[in-house]
Amino acid sequence: MSVDVVSTFFALLAVLGLVFVAVVIVLGVVAKVSGGLPAAVVPWRDSISELALPLGFAVALTTTLGSLYMSQIAKFPPCELCWFQRICMYPNVILFAVAWWRRDRDVRFYVLPLVLIGIGISTYHYLLERFPDSVSYSCTNDIPCETVWVWKFHFLSIPGMAWVGFALLATLSILARPRSGSGTGDTVSELSTSEEVPQ
Secondary structure, eight states: OOHHHHHHHHHHHHHHHHHHHHHHHHHHHHHHHHSSOOTTTHHHHHHHHHHHHHHHHHHHHHHHHHHHIIIIISOOOOOHHHHHHHHHHTHHHHHHHHHHHHTOTTTHHHHHHHHHHHHHHHHHHHHHHHOTTTSOOOOOSSSOTTOOOOOBTTTBOHHHHHHHHHHHHHHHHHHSOOOTTSSSOOOOOTTOOSSOOOO
């Protein structure tokens, strides 16, 4: 399989992830404005909540394997900013795996700091690729940070795909909320309904 085919596959996954994050944000805004989610959406929200931990593990693992593919098989040398993003991404495979195994729905407390830092670095790296003359960074000359190794669908590069991965992990960690009445003292999720769902 060619590097272009694999890159396109990862880009398609990123597009699907971006759509998912956008839908969750829209539903979150609807819930805030109207005081709750439409009844038809509640089962979907609850199903995603139940699957959030294994999905988070799958996203973190796929993103990690994708980055290793890009550097070890496609032979795109990672720059300094790529390494910083990897530092923020790789631990999430273990964090989500342990949270899934322990059914720890408070995963956001130790995942969000990493993914928010990763989002910041990915955003900066993407801007550096798109506007190299406007954004300054002292990166090594042998592996410049503004080099675009992959460009798919006229908007997705490797840092762009990493950004989507981080955004997905942030979204899934928030959706992996404890059940109502679990006694954890957790605040109501952004995607909550005005009525409590009976257990």
